[in-house]
Amino acid sequence: xxxxxxxxxxxxxxxxxxxxxxxxxxxxxxxxxxxxxxxxxxxxxxxxxxxxxxxxxxxxxxxxxxxxxxxxxxxxxxxxxxxxxxxxxxxxxxxxxxxxxxxxxxxxxxxxxxxxxxxxxxxxxxxxxxxxxxxxxxxxxxxxxxxxxxxxxxxxxxxxxxxxxxxxxxxxxxxxxxxxxxxxxxxxxxxxxxxxxxxxxxxxxxxxxxxxxxxxxxxxxxxxxxxxxxxxxxxxxxxxxxxxxxxxxxxxxxxxxxxxxxxxxxxxxxxxxxxxxxxx
Numbered sequence: 001x002x003x004x005x006x007x008x009x010x011x012x013x014x015x016x017x018x019x020x021x022x023x024x025x026x027x028x029x030x031x032x033x034x035x036x037x038x039x040x041x042x043x044x045x046x047x048x049x050x051x052x053x054x055x056x057x058x059x060x061x062x063x064x065x066x067x068x069x070x071x072x073x074x075x076x077x078x079x080x081x082x083x084x085x086x087x088x089x090x091x092x093x094x095x096x097x098x099x100x101x102x103x104x105x106x107x108x109x110x111x112x113x114x115x116x117x118x119x120x121x122x123x124x125x126x127x128x129x130x131x132x133x134x135x136x137x138x139x140x141x142x143x144x145x146x147x148x149x150x151x152x153x154x155x156x157x158x159x160x161x162x163x164x165x166x167x168x169x170x171x172x173x174x175x176x177x178x179x180x181x182x183x184x185x186x187x188x189x190x191x192x193x194x195x196x197x198x199x200x201x202x203x204x205x206x207x208x209x210x211x212x213x214x215x216x217x218x219x220x221x222x223x224x225x226x227x228x229x230x231x232x233x234x235x236x237x238x239x240x241x242x243x244x245x246x247x248x249x250x251x252x253x254x255x256x257x258x259x260x261x262x263x264x265x266x267x268x269x270x271x272x273x274x275x276x277x278x279x280x
Contacts, residue, residue, distance in 0.1 A: 048105025112147025
C-alpha cells in the first residue's frame, strides 16, 4: 500500500476511536467471529473499494476479504461489493471509516459518470479541478478517472493557469502570459482565464496555449469558440464556472464546441454514495 494511504487510514481510524470502540468492546465477545458483506444500495460506479478493504486489514490483519467487484465497475442497487470474514469486533470497529471512504469516492465516480454521459456525442472531455478534500486529492482524482472523466492539474506545479487575480497582480493578460513564457519550462502549457471576447483576443495575441472561458453565458461562449477556431485553431478551449452538476447547462456548454469542461462540483459537491455493511 502507498505510504500516504496507510497514514491516511491510520489517522482516520484514530479519529473515529476504532482502537477504543467502547460499544463493541462491551457487547461483543473477544473470540466472536463474523461474516459480513459490503453492499451498494444504489446504482452507480464503485470507487474506493480497495482502500475501504485496507481499512479492515489495517485494524486487524487477520480479517479476510473477498473482492466481488473491482473499482470502476457500474453496479446495480443491492449488489455485493466484497465479503469479509474475521473478528466481529474488528469488522464492527472499522466499519464506519471503510464506508466513509467507499461512499465518498463512489459518489465522486458516480457523479462524474453522469456528467460524462451527458456530453457523449461531443468531443468535450470532463475535467476535475483542485477543489478537492484536503489530503484526499489523489483518491478523489482517481475516482474521477474511474467515472470516465479526466484530471486537470494535480497541483500548482503541473501547469500555468493564469486566473483573474494573477492578471490583476501582473498588470494585465499580456503581462501575465509574457511573464509565464519567460519563466515556465517549455513543456508546460500556459492557460489563461478569460471572461470577455476582448480578453480572449488578448490572450491569443499573447500566445496562450489554452483559453479558459470563465462564467460566460452560452452565446458569448459560442462566439468565443468560433473566434478561436477561426483565428487560433491550435489553442485548446476550456469552459468553467456557473455549470456545477446542472446537466442541462452541461449539455449546452458542450454543444458550443469546447474541448474541456472543468467541474469543481464532481469533487466538492458530491452526494454520498449509499453503501452499507451487513452481517450474514
